[in-house]
Amino acid sequence: MQMFFDWLSTLQWERLFPELLGKALGFLSGFAASWFLLFRKRLNALQRMQAGDSDDFIFQMHQLTPVDDASPATGSSDKYVLLFRNVAPKTxxxxxxxNIAVRDEINKLADQTTLSNPILQTDGTLGFEMLNDxxxxxxxxxxxxxxERQTWLFAMTCEDRQFVRKKCVRCFLIRPADLQRFADWNWCRDHLSVExxxxxxxxVALHRIACVWQEEQKLAAEEAKSSRDKDMPLVDRQVRHDRVRMLSVGLHDGERPIDAPYQIDWSQHLPSLEKMGLPLAPATPPTDPPSDPT
Known part of the structure; x- marks a missing residue:
């Protein structure tokens, strides 16, 4: 016991208390900073979820299914309902x-898309690699x-946040014959319903994708006529590449609507689309044929 009191008497109390106090304050400051950063990270994640921001990649199949109201004249339906379903686990x-730089680039491209131009602008070699992956x-x-394997078209999209609750990259899959129909806006307006x-x-997004696909097909046909190089182009020559790509996969194409088809009242949406720089022709009443003067 005497040794313990002797040890206490030799301590430099004028230095001990400041050092202990400083270390205690440093520990508490570090703990508080760590807790704040963790809390802030969780709070930001919650705010992103509530705002609809996410880093999800979703792969969706689109299908046109005839409506069960066959025409007496043709015996077949000229009305279709658009179905779209997820075909792969969300990633x-x-x-x-x-690659961190590639992730940043995709986020930047996704922020630049609009309902008028929903496809990610994957230009150059970097865009070619992102699309290929x-x-x-x-x-x-x-x-x-x-x-059974069939030919499907593939496009990377991110739809406009003015109309879509959740921001994420949606990769569309649709058969060429179905996408070809979407190129005709009059057909979309008059013959198509949704779930x-x-x-x-x-x-609207599929109509814009169909327009891009048609332009790419025309450009590819012109390049095929003028190009003498029939070999596969090198990756570093992918200055321009098709953003609507073909692939052969097997998908279940027997989906049925989960609800009665809903006919869209386009008169409610066309004014806002026109303000966005996307004028789509409203329905025009049929005109009577000119009468025969004889």
Whole structure:
């Protein structure tokens, strides 16, 4: 016991208390900063979820299904309902792309899309690689499905946040014959219905994608006539590449509507679309044929 009192008497109390106090304050400051950063991170994540921001990658199949109201004249229906379904497990941007710079570029391209131009502007070699990675990912996931393989079209999109609650990259899959129909806006307006009223924006997005696909087909045909090089182009020569790509996969095409088809009242949406710089022709009443003067 005497040794303990002797040890206490030798301590430099004028230095001990400041050092202990400083270390205690440093520990508490570090703990508070760590807690604040963790709390702030969780709070930001919650705010992103409530605002609809996400890094999700969703792969969706689109299908036109005839409505069961066959025409007496033709015996077949000229009305269709648009269905779209997820065809693969949801993944994230971080899981699909391990390159941080590529993830930042995709986020930037996704922020630049609009309902008028919903396809990601993947230009140059970097864009070619980004598109190829997503295309290869879904092709690999669907490689072992039991369904008959068919030709499908693939496009990376991010729809306008003015109309879509959740911001994420949606990769569209649609058969060429179906997308060809979407190129005709009059057909979309008069012959197409949807499962839910708010799916009208998907009709507009597919119409814009169909227009891009037609332009790419024309450009590819012109390049094929003028090009003498029939070999596969090198990657570093992909200054221009098709953003609507073809792939062969097997998908279940027997989906049925989950609700009664809903006919879109386009008169409610066309004014706002026109303000966005996307004028789509309203319905025009049929005109009577000119009478025969004889």
């Amino acid at each position: 994230t941007l971080n899981d699909l792309y391990d 997503a295309l290869g990912h879904i092709a690999g996931l669907l490689a072992t499905t039991p369904f 839910k009223p708010w799916h009208w924006f998907r009709v």
